[in-house]
Amino acid sequence: MKSENEFICVVVGASHAGVNLAFSLRQEGWKGQIFLFDTDPELPYHRPPLSKTYLTDNNEVSTSPLKSKESYEREDIVLNLGMKVTAINSIEKSILLENGKQQHYDKLVLATGARPIIPPIKGLNTAKNVFSLRTAADVEEIRSVLKNQPNQKVVVIGGGYIGLEIAASLKKVGAEVTILEREERILGRITAPEMSTFFHDLHQENGVAVLTKKNVISITLNNDVVCDDGTVFPADVIIIGVGIHVNTELVKKAELVIENGIKVDPSTQTSNKDIYAIGDCTYHYNSHYKQYVRLESVQNAVDQAKIAAAAITGKEVVYDAIPWFWSDQYSVKLQIVGLSTGYDNIVVRTEEKEQPCFSIWYFKGNQLLAVDAINNAKAYVFGTKFIKSNQELNKTKLADTSMAFKPANFIQVELNN
Amino acid sequence: MVKITFITSDEEKIVLEGTTGSVMELAVEHNVKGIDGNCGGVCSCATCHVHVRPEDMLKTGAASEIETDMLELDDNADEYSRLCCQIEISDSIDGVVLKVAK
Numbered sequence A: 001m002k003s004e005n006e007f008i009c010v011v012v013g014a015s016h017a018g019v020n021l022a023f024s025l026r027q028e029g030w031k032g033q034i035f036l037f038d039t040d041p042e043l044p045y046h047r048p049p050l051s052k053t054y055l056t057d058n059n060e061v062s063t064s065p066l067k068s069k070e071s072y073e074r075e076d077i078v079l080n081l082g083m084k085v086t087a088i089n090s091i092e093k094s095i096l097l098e099n100g101k102q103q104h105y106d107k108l109v110l111a112t113g114a115r116p117i118i119p120p121i122k123g124l125n126t127a128k129n130v131f132s133l134r135t136a137a138d139v140e141e142i143r144s145v146l147k148n149q150p151n152q153k154v155v156v157i158g159g160g161y162i163g164l165e166i167a168a169s170l171k172k173v174g175a176e177v178t179i180l181e182r183e184e185r186i187l188g189r190i191t192a193p194e195m196s197t198f199f200h201d202l203h204q205e206n207g208v209a210v211l212t213k214k215n216v217i218s219i220t221l222n223n224d225v226v227c228d229d230g231t232v233f234p235a236d237v238i239i240i241g242v243g244i245h246v247n248t249e250l251v252k253k254a255e256l257v258i259e260n261g262i263k264v265d266p267s268t269q270t271s272n273k274d275i276y277a278i279g280d281c282t283y284h285y286n287s288h289y290k291q292y293v294r295l296e297s298v299q300n301a302v303d304q305a306k307i308a309a310a311a312i313t314g315k316e317v318v319y320d321a322i323p324w325f326w327s328d329q330y331s332v333k334l335q336i337v338g339l340s341t342g343y344d345n346i347v348v349r350t351e352e353k354e355q356p357c358f359s360i361w362y363f364k365g366n367q368l369l370a371v372d373a374i375n376n377a378k379a380y381v382f383g384t385k386f387i388k389s390n391q392e393l394n395k396t397k398l399a400d401t402s403m404a405f406k407p408a409n410f411i412q413v414e415l416n417n
Numbered sequence B: 001m002v003k004i005t006f007i008t009s010d011e012e013k014i015v016l017e018g019t020t021g022s023v024m025e026l027a028v029e030h031n032v033k034g035i036d037g038n039c040g041g042v043c044s045c046a047t048c049h050v051h052v053r054p055e056d057m058l059k060t061g062a063a064s065e066i067e068t069d070m071l072e073l074d075d076n077a078d079e080y081s082r083l084c085c086q087i088e089i090s091d092s093i094d095g096v097v098l099k100v101a102k
Helices: A016-027 A069-072 A136-146 A159-171 A193-205 A250-254 A298-312 A375-387 A397-398 B023-029 B054-060 B064-069
Strands: A007-012 A033-038 A077-081 A087-088 A094-097 A100-104 A106-112 A114-116 A154-156 A176-180 A209-211 A216-219 A224-227 A232-234 A237-240 A244-246 A275-277 A282-284 A291-293 A324-329 A332-337 A345-350 A356-365 A367-374 B002-007 B013-018 B050-051 B081-083 B097-098
Touching: A007 A016, A007 A100, A016 A033, A016 A077, A016 A298, A069 A077, A087 A250, A094 A291, A106 A298, A136 A237, A154 A159, A154 A232, A159 A176, A159 A193, A159 A237, A159 A324, A193 A209, A193 A324, A275 A298, A282 A298, A332 A375, A345 A397, A356 A375, A356 A397, A367 A375, A375 B064, B002 B023, B013 B023, B050 B054, B054 B097, B064 B081
Parallel strands: A007 A033, A007 A106, A033 A077, A106 A275, A154 A176, A154 A237, A176 A209, B002 B097
Antiparallel strands: A087 A094, A094 A100, A114 A244, A216 A224, A224 A232, A282 A291, A324 A332, A332 A367, A345 A356, A356 A367, B002 B013, B050 B081, B050 B097
């Protein structure tokens, strides 16, 4: 029988999920070895700024590390960077590395994340300066193209949060930016029309052209982006922001259940009891919304990491976090709590302030599902509390800005006859 | 070097020294339990909540408007609460004692 110091936990993927898992394991009392693997050669860094400050910083790209090099050493966490894991042998309980070496595990954690979808657009693979954004190396490349001549034409394909953030950042450094969205409105899949309109206008006001119903079909030899309505957009740089693919190639070989991501139970365990999965790559049950979801967020990565660490060290735990997200564009701060999927009515509340300050409350019947808050941390915070407590709200009062922004003013009180 | 003392929820006392950056970054770098700094310091997550020792409030200053709003996420917030990603390390905060919120 092995002593607990001899147990080995192998983590594939060293970003928000994998790194937090490793450190949480130590906090939970894991005495064994911890090996982290990632193909990215950089010391693991915060990813949300990739599309924001990392692109606009005047200095050399300096990614902000999740943890310092010393802290890995201090916690005896072995980082194997720039190293690809090519296979899992779930029977022998080992992983195979690109260099042919094998590493045994007792517990394996998959934090393999996702990669940008490259849509099948004719001419895209031969076009010049085509980028997506997922890693520090991507930022480095985009910056190097724009460095000496910032006022180049940038065409962003995809009007989701990543595309919008990149557009705002590149506009800030001086590029001439056009966003091409295939649907009728930007952020169409994830927000109410009011929010799409707000961001559409915000970008236009800041000098970014936002064009909807633009289905890109090809890139010409001159690097012109061509849409199916015949419109043409010359581009020095093309940014692809149309969504992600979960990295599940490794997993297929390990015969784990995959459904829109690696399927995990509420303790983040996969269909194999010694293999866990956390972060963007998981398809997991959200007990508040009573549905399986796949989320692309730091919150989910970190919270699942903590649950996995507790589960691996033998605690009974259930993942039940309410999802939250944020996005910064120009001087606007968007904070989102909850999942609005399936909403059937909304309340918009606009505060009287100089800068835009409003919130959109998504309901299904009378159940509050989510809140999008623009420059309005109060709405975000109250929304979080109301969602957690399943509190029924008085929508008329919520929409009435003459009512002060206090929770007590919005809570529906049942009157006795 | 600026000296900052953290007291975790298990009453562990951790004394750290820093020169630049935010107090949250210093804490995360040294794995201070209870300080996560998940959003990287943009005041979006409230996972770096500390209670400043009352006599140190003058050194750190009080929370800003957005910070105060975000702190309401935590029922344990009080008038000494700060999100420590919003406290920059400088000579003026040397010697402060911060209790990590539960």
